[in-house]
Amino acid sequence: MGLPVEKLYESHGPMVLRRCLRLLRNQAQALDAMHDVFVEILRRQELLHDAAPASLLLRTATHVCLNRLRSERRHPEDRDEALLLAIAAEDDGPESQIAARRTLDAAFEVSPASTRVMAVLHYVDRLTLDEVAAEVGLSVSGVRKRLRALQQRLALLEAG
Amino acid sequence: MLDDRADPGQTVPEWLIERLVAGDLPADQAAYVRARLAAHGRLHRIQELTLANRETLARYPARSVAAEIERRVAASEISPPAVAVGRAPLWQRIKQGFVERRPNIARTGLAFVGGAVLGWYLKRDLLVLLARPVWLLWPKDGLERPSIQAPSPDSLFHSYLWLAMAFGLVAALPFLLRELWVFAASGVHSHAKKLTARFVASSVAACVASAWYCLRLLPRSFLYLTEFALPAGSKLLVEPTLLLNDYVEFAMRAVLVFGVAAEIPVFVLFLRFAGIVAHQDLVRFFRYFAALALVFAALVMPRDPLSVLLVAVPLAALYGVSVGLAFVIFRRRAG
Numbered sequence: 361m362g363l364p365v366e367k368l369y370e371s372h373g374p375m376v377l378r379r380c381l382r383l384l385r386n387q388a389q390a391l392d393a394m395h396d397v398f399v400e401i402l403r404r405q406e407l408l409h410d411a412a413p414a415s416l417l418l419r420t421a422t423h424v425c426l427n428r429l430r431s432e433r434r435h436p437e438d439r440d441e442a443l444l445l446a447i448a449a450e451d452d453g454p455e456s457q458i459a460a461r462r463t464l465d466a467a468f469e470v471s472p473a474s475t476r477v478m479a480v481l482h483y484v485d486r487l488t489l490d491e492v493a494a495e496v497g498l499s500v501s502g503v504r505k506r507l508r509a510l511q512q513r514l515a516l517l518e519a520g
Numbered sequence: 521m522l523d524d525r526a527d528p529g530q531t532v533p534e535w536l537i538e539r540l541v542a543g544d545l546p547a548d549q550a551a552y553v554r555a556r557l558a559a560h561g562r563l564h565r566i567q568e569l570t571l572a573n574r575e576t577l578a579r580y581p582a583r584s585v586a587a588e589i590e591r592r593v594a595a596s597e598i599s600p601p602a603v604a605v606g607r608a609p610l611w612q613r614i615k616q617g618f619v620e621r622r623p624n625i626a627r628t629g630l631a632f633v634g635g636a637v638l639g640w641y642l643k644r645d646l647l648v649l650l651a652r653p654v655w656l657l658w659p660k661d662g663l664e665r666p667s668i669q670a671p672s673p674d675s676l677f678h679s680y681l682w683l684a685m686a687f688g689l690v691a692a693l694p695f696l697l698r699e700l701w702v703f704a705a706s707g708v709h710s711h712a713k714k715l716t717a718r719f720v721a722s723s724v725a726a727c728v729a730s731a732w733y734c735l736r737l738l739p740r741s742f743l744y745l746t747e748f749a750l751p752a753g754s755k756l757l758v759e760p761t762l763l764l765n766d767y768v769e770f771a772m773r774a775v776l777v778f779g780v781a782a783e784i785p786v787f788v789l790f791l792r793f794a795g796i797v798a799h800q801d802l803v804r805f806f807r808y809f810a811a812l813a814l815v816f817a818a819l820v821m822p823r824d825p826l827s828v829l830l831v832a833v834p835l836a837a838l839y840g841v842s843v844g845l846a847f848v849i850f851r852r853r854a855g
Contacts, residue, residue, distance in 0.1 A: 365586040365589050366582045366583065366585075366586040369582050369586055369589070370582045371542065372542055373576065373577070373580070373582070373585060374572060374575075374576035374577060375538045375542055375569075375573070377576055377580075378538070378569075379538070382534070391580070394585075395588055395589055395592055396592070398585075398589045399589055399593050402593050403593065404798075414539045414542040414544035415544060418535060418538065481535065485533050485534065485535045486531070487533045487535055491533065495535075
């Protein structure tokens with residue numbers, strides 16, 4: 361297989377599981393998603409080129425979890441309205457929660473996967489624009505532009 | 521809303537603490553995060569996460585998790601990657617990509633227009649350069665003065681227009697190639713983006729060198745093609761008549777094919793070394809590349825199927841050689 365799975369899981373597995381749990385809020389789903397994260401990494405192991413894979417694993421975990429949430433939102437029978445609110449909530453007040461949830465909603469609807477990850481990193485994980493830029497490998501202005509486009513889309517949705 | 525989280529004095533993001541505990545942060549950033557944690561009295565979080573790691577590993581042992589992951593990898597060989605699921609519709613992604621790249625597209629357009637204007641001023645020199653085989657070889661045929669016929673009043677104008685636009689394309693080439701690379705590297709890591717400048721420089725150099733080589737080669741091919749004329753004294757006189765539009769079209773096609781051919785190895789090598797595609801992906805893509813080469817050849821050589829094959833087959837072969845070369849170099853570097 362090439363990549364030592366056990367070793368990678370021992371060094372980073374718990375971190376990935378916590379990330380999935382934070383986004384999915386469900387232990388069984390998080391465990392399942394964690395397995396998928398490692399599957400993705402193994403299938404694209406050429407991307408795992410340095411000795412510090414935590415960032416890539418966390419980003420992949422975010423991708424996998426957001427895709428799961430998006431998939432759930434496509435099936436209203438499984439829809440859990442409280443879920444996104446829980447992701448967006450943390451310690452802010454209700455207005456901020458609603459704003460963050462709406463941003464995530466808009467992100468899920470139209471944005472590419474990379475913008476969704478940026479939105480989660482900035483609004484949910486509270487990384488600064490500098491830190492988001494460093495994580496996703498874009499310039500700060502690039503990240504700002506993406507998030508601004510997201511907010512413009514949101515403003516259009518609210519106006520319409 | 522964009523800037524309200526941008527204060528580094530705020531609480532330390534869990535993301536960074538996780539990376540710190542995983543030993544993933546560079547030394548200076550690790551020290552910075554530790555300082556921020558200390559300032560907020562949250563250094564204990566490192567200990568908490570370390571303990572949580574141990575508990576998780578005890579609850580979900582590495583061996584059983586690894587076995588499940590390997591089982592899923594084996595099962596997923598026949599299904600597409602999960603992270604590609606649930607993306608926005610294609611037209612929305614194209615539209616958004618266009619909106620995001622608007623300034624770069626404008627720059628490319630500006631370079632093209634600027635180059636075309638310059639090309640228009642240099643049109644006569646460009647025509648003389650392109651017609652080098654004619655004025656170089658024609659005297660050998662014993663004729664007084666090299667000439668190309670303009671069959672209609674607007675022939676010269678059209679030829680100059682095409683030459684100016686071709687010059688504009690050359691001027692816009694670095695921007696076009698940059699856009700192409702950014703498109704190919706979108707969604708991948710910063711190391712691929714860092715290769716942008718090198719990719720653009722290599723591609724432009726390869727393209728220009730190849731086009732120049734083509735111009736140097738043109739006289740020989742011109743001589744070879746005109747030598748098919750029947751020998752002097754034969755019953756039938758076949759005299760080659762060069763029409764301006766046809767000649768310019770012929771020469772520009774040759775330069776275009778050489779330029780595109782030079783891009784193939786550069787693109788393949790960079791895509792491979794940036795980790796954007798795996799070697800198997802390149803091999804699997806061969807059939808699509810062969811189809812693309814046929815389409816390209818049909819566009820530049822629309823006259824007959826044989827000419828299409830004469831262009832498409834070497835392009836496909838060049839792709840195969842480039843993939844093999846990437847494999848050999850990558851193995852050598854990895855080993």
